[in-house]
Amino acid sequence: MKVLRLFQKEAGVGSARFLILAALSGLSNAGILAIINLAASHVQDKEGNLVNLLLFGITIFVFVYTQRSLMVEVCHRVEQLVDRMRVRLIARARRAEFLELEDVGRAEIYSCLTRETLILSQAAPNLVIGIQSAILVIFTMIYMAFLSWTAFILSAACTIIGALVHISRNTQVKAELRESFEQENLLIESMSDMLEGFKEVKMSDARAHAIAQRIEAISHRVTRLRIRTQTTYATDFVFSQVTFFLLTGVMVFVVPAVSEAYTQVVVMTTTASLFMIGPVSNVVGSIPIFTNANSAAENIMRLQERLGRINGHKNGGVSSLADFKTIVLDGASFAHAPAGGDRPFTVGPIDLTIRRGQTIFITGGNGSGKTTFVRMLIGLYPNQGGTIRVDRATIGPFNIQDYRNLFSVIFSDNHLFAELYGQPAPDPVLVSELFELLEMQHKSRLENNRFSTTKLSGGQRKRLAMIAAILEARPICIFDEWAADQDPYFREKFYRVILPLLKEKGVTVIAITHDDAYFDVADLHVHMDTGRLKIIRGEEKALEMAPG
Incomplete structure (x- = not known):
């Protein structure tokens, strides 16, 4: 036996x-x-x-x-x-x-x-x-x-x-x-x-x-x-x-x-x-x-x-990518495995340059490939064609986790952890400022790296997730329809106050959104349609921001 x-x-x-x-x-x-x-x-x-x-x-x-x-x-x-x-x-x-x-x-x-x-x-x-x-x-x-x-x-x-x-x-x-x-x-x-x-x-x-x-x-x-x-x-x-x-x-x-x-x-x-x-x-x-x-x-x-049998990817001792200037997708693509006799849905090939400090909006209809693109961008889905480069470093199995560590992500179906796992105790002054900024000081507190409660409404939980993401202090923040769960007041505050504040701190922001009233906030607006990405606005501005 x-x-x-x-x-x-x-x-x-x-x-x-x-x-x-x-x-x-x-x-x-x-x-x-x-x-x-x-x-x-x-x-x-x-x-x-x-x-x-x-x-x-x-x-x-x-x-x-x-x-x-x-x-x-x-x-x-x-x-x-x-x-x-x-x-x-x-x-x-x-x-x-x-x-x-x-x-x-x-x-x-x-x-x-x-x-x-x-x-x-x-x-x-x-x-x-x-x-x-x-x-x-x-x-x-x-x-x-x-x-x-x-x-x-x-x-x-x-x-x-x-x-x-x-x-x-x-x-x-x-x-x-x-x-x-x-x-x-x-x-x-x-x-x-x-x-x-x-x-x-x-x-x-x-x-x-x-x-x-x-x-x-x-x-x-x-x-x-x-x-x-x-x-x-x-x-x-x-x-x-x-x-x-x-x-x-x-x-x-x-x-x-x-x-x-x-x-x-x-x-x-x-x-x-x-x-x-x-x-x-x-x-x-x-x-x-x-x-x-x-x-x-x-x-x-x-x-x-x-x-x-699953070979988990491990870093090969490469230097940190946190000081990056650009992330370049050159023909990157990903195809979902076909179900039954269906044709596989493919996102890409995608050519895109993301420059540090940019605010990028991604739009597109349901099923257009926005979420798949973001998951490929952050390394959750493997890049099956072309390359992803951080400055001159090509991303592969040897440095994929180092690459993922660049991103703080709030998914549309985000799981809110009650504890800030893997993070040192944050600055109490910064914590207080963030709770006031997100107007959560009367709803929850951060005690010993744990939220005092997470039993809140969907929008309030997303605000706690925003606090946790900012406290991670990573160079790129990705928000997948974060504002969709907020009331009009907080929706406007997100676009007019929080995103500009993150930009001032040098944080690169990538947001999936449908709020066309705030598209002017973005430095670069790209649109997904049936797995293909098209730059709608900001290409000239992006070129002007290119280093050198």
Whole structure:
């Protein structure tokens, strides 16, 4: 099982110390049975039973010590393993490119980081109990062989039959668990659709009903799969119990009738077979937990391998690009992968020079390629044709992150972080000025690099995002229809006050906008139409600003 290999390889479960503790625990447990049988057969020997009592106490102590040490150590190591796996998944996801992570899907990543790691964590105590019980069964059967080969052969036969029954069902159960995992990912996606698009859901009974029906249908499928697998496990559990009850009945009623020698040890072998019912039940009961844990390990390892194949771009130690004078797009282009038989939508080839300190407006209809162009410009989408140069440096995999660090971006669907991650504590005077400029001083505060609240209206959240973007102090700010969420007063303030203020500070501003009343603010106005860019106004002005 992959979960056992994973625990052995990365958590050390299966090391010599672990195996020794497990063996001592199982041996001491079987020893308790042997001492009780020995004492019961010599109950009249009081002196001898004092020795047995001493052995009984020592064996109990060994069992308690080894069992507790085993469980604590395994839980400790497995929790550290789960922590390492979470950190590793996050690190690999962070290094992935935007398109690659979109292809993997959030639902699978969320599932592996939460549900699957929780299953592994919860499996740790049952791993100890299951292995220790299996060892106890082995030692008990060895003890049975010492008492009677007939009892040993019958016990071994029952154990082998039970194992074969489980193995015959294992492939089917694994397939059902895999299907259940995929369906649960769809359930997470559907729930995300409902919660993230709750405003839209509330505005349409038909949409709300359709989403609810989809969630119900997926939930019912998951339930049916879970019931099917749990029914299989329940059947196996009852089968194992009945098998050993029948074994005990055979030992008591059948074997003594055909073997006179056996009658001398019938009580001890019967006691041993009854003693085995508990450990066998533990082993069988741990099978569904092991199977679920194995499925979780497979899902996590599959995601790790998938993310591991993604070659995250790393800088090659190049000098900072922050002092740039121009960014030149020379034939840059990007094409979305076609869906089905559709033709791919291509943005470009685009030729454009962006000069430091410019204010650039981008206009265009819905679906014209504005957002795709901006994502290509900032390095979220790979440039598939031509080049992007910062001064004389060509942007490629070796310096793409250095290039991205030039930009502060507020997307149209921007995620507002409650904390200013990765930023030093800002100047309190500047923070106060920005809150007053954006008129947010009575709505939220910045305390210990965290906003006191982000539970605000859409426009107010965009204003907090503006504060965070300016505090990043990057040379280029990109605003994707920022003013669309503002009232007329703040819309005008954005164009007439905030943008000129940023220009005075030498910040290059690129704004996607439809507000034609303020086009005069821009140094350069470009228009997107079906993936092609056209300069509408400002080309002569841009040439006049060219250095040299």
